[in-house]
Amino acid sequence: MQLALFSIFSLLMLAFALGVILLRNPVSCAMCLVMSFVALAAVFVTLDAYFIAVVQVLVYAGAVMVLFLFIIMLLDLREEKRRRVRLSAWVGGGLIVGGFLSALTQVISALPALDVVKPAVSHPMANDVALVGFALFRNFNLPFQIIGVLLLVSTVGVVLLSKKELK
């Protein structure tokens, strides 16, 4: 049952991801991205990471995607015109992606420790959000504050960037 769910959502996620990079219309790309994110959230659920799954949907599928769509609409991007395909770019890109994948398979096939089956958690019904919150506020309080500052800085930066006249 779990394997089936995992397979379905993984395949969905990968398929939509492929859609992102293969479709020509930016709007369809963005929609594929949303679907990919939602499928990823489902994969997170199979890993018992409910909080992360919810955040994934809220932040990515919600906020980030809206932003993307917003910009696409704002810039009024249409379907790309077909340009001359640069063979060198495709070969180079393909080589790097292929090289990366082969390195990855080497690592995964070489390490037997990765073949573990998912162990059972001691308290299956434990409050996931509360536990993440404990870890966050007890062990990572300072980084959490710093992330807050980072968000503030980026907000200010965006406001500055969006001004009509950059001085």
Place this chain on the structure above:
Amino acid sequence: MSTQTAPWIILFTPLVSAALILLLGKFSKTLSASLALIAAITGCVLSWWLFNQPVDGKMLSLNWLTLGPELNLTIGVTLDHLSKVMLLVVTSISVLVFTYSLGYMRDEEGYSRFFAGLSLFLFSMLGIVLADNFVMMFIFWELVGVSSYILIGHYYSKDSAADAGKQAFIVNRIGDFGFMLGILLLWFGTGTVVFTQLIEAIPGLATAPIYLTIACVLVFMGTIGKSAQMPLHVWLPNSMEGPTPVSSLLHAATMVAAGVYMLARIFPILEIVPAAREIIAWVGGITCFAAALMATQQSDIKRILAYSTISQLGYMVLGIGVAPTSDVAMFHLFTHACFKCLLFLAAGSVMIAMHHEVDMWHMGGLRKKTPVTMFCFFLGMLALAGCPYTSGYFSKDLIIEWAVVKIPFLGWLVAAAAGLTAFYIFREFFVVFFGKARSEHAEHAKEQPITMLVPMLVLSVLAIFAGFPFIQDHLFKLARPDHELVPHLLHPLLYAMFFGGAGLSALLYFKAQKDPISIPLFANRLYIDNVYFWFVNNIQGGGAAFLSWADRWIVDLLVVQVPSKLTWACGFALRFLQLGNIQAYAFFFGAGVVGLLYILISK
């Protein structure tokens, strides 16, 4: 006003005035001259006041640099009998020469620059006199070098003056290099550079006499350079290119005396190094005689005096070498400062009257045109030649007595030099003031204004009386050799030398229209200048050419150009990778990451 603050005021007033002259001098010639004069008079008055004050307690000494625990440099003053006397000499002569300069420089260019230079010089010289340690003395020693460079090269648009300034500076560097090494050796041996501590610590070094001798001789090299002893004397005659007050103040009365003063300052150290004193005595004696020989065949009125200065400095150095107390040499320094300053001022007065003509064979018959100058020159000449009962007679004969007692050969040699002195100075006197006028300028010469005559008259009095016993006893603690030891022949011989030299000179030059004798060896200064010239041209020039070649081809090409061109070429090749395309960069980046992954896996 206390004895604590007075030396500092004396020291820094000239510096302040030099700075003010540089700032304000361009507005008014009178202002700059009076600033310099005020500084000199302040120093002079304070020095006279200070001379009669007992020195109370330790003098102020400021920490200047602390170079590790071993070397702590201070700036401090020393006030003892020696420095008080020297203060008197320096400031008094300065006042007179500054006054004289008012008249001498009245029509010259660079009027305020000249007075700024004089003030700076006075500051540096006073620094040497007051220094309480070797390093401070060395600093002011170099400052004296700089200010003399500025003053000798006053007419810098004239090639010979600019060259003379350079020569004085460079020749002095040679001596100063030895001086510095000597200071370092003494410091290395004793761990201090302060004179009083050094004198206390030196007996501990007596177990290493050779080390101590080398250190003292190296220190003496500073004197050889600054006091123009053989073989570094060549700069002094050439420095006569500067204005005459400069020659008078720097190259007769004060700056060249700094070398002798320094030896007197470290006299307690020299006393326990007999070998070094012997070397000092020989250098002084030989310089004294050789310079007198050279002076006999010069025709430039200032150069004769310059060689005479070298010769007299030889006496002083000899005095340090043979006499049991430094006061013997300091006594001659004192009298010499008076009469040589006078002679130079008189020569300057003649030059002004002659419109800057310096060849005495173009003069002649000036006794009627410039009687006061002639009179002053006459008195100065008597003192220089050692006419009995003038100042030079007392001081010079004392040194000769000691030399005869300690190193007889040198004694008789410098006694002969005394005769030569009388000969060459009377020769100059007769040629300049007697005979017929030999040029148009000489016929129309006029006496000089009062600002120039007054200092000369004051100095004339000093030249005659400065050596009299009551002044001797007041200023110096002289020691005389035992009467038994001095040969009875010596004093009659010295009288004979004076009258013989003067008489021979009168015989040959009284009515001479041109030089009746010609000795190329002396006229060409024993060819020492030629040797230097040959050395600089051939050996040093060859070395310089080689170094220039090495600089151009090895340093510039191999060390500088090749790496720079290589870097440039690499940069040129690499900048083709900068495509401006973001995906190309992503490609390079990804390729790097994948490559790194493979390296990590294959390990």
Place this chain on the structure above:
Amino acid sequence: MPTLAHYLIVSGLLFAIGLGGVLLRRNILIIFMGLELMLNAANLSLVAFSRFNLLADGMPNYNGQVLVFFIITVAAAEVAVGLAIIVALFRAKQTTHVEDLNTLKF
């Protein structure tokens, strides 16, 4: 039951797809989307590691999930700034095509 290797392979594939998008697409917006995919691939492997390496008390290692939380936050900030830059760029150049944005070269 899926093993850790399954998750890692899926994560690697997602990363490869994102990388391919960055390298091959020439619309700067799509490149940006590829970047987001790569970030998510990293998130997936982090969560997988957190779930498969239980702590001594038998609970997942929440440090990994906290890291994912941080990554999502940073990614949100990055998207905001990045998109603002793209808008500014578009204003100046009237294009989102990377081959037309090549003024930064010698």
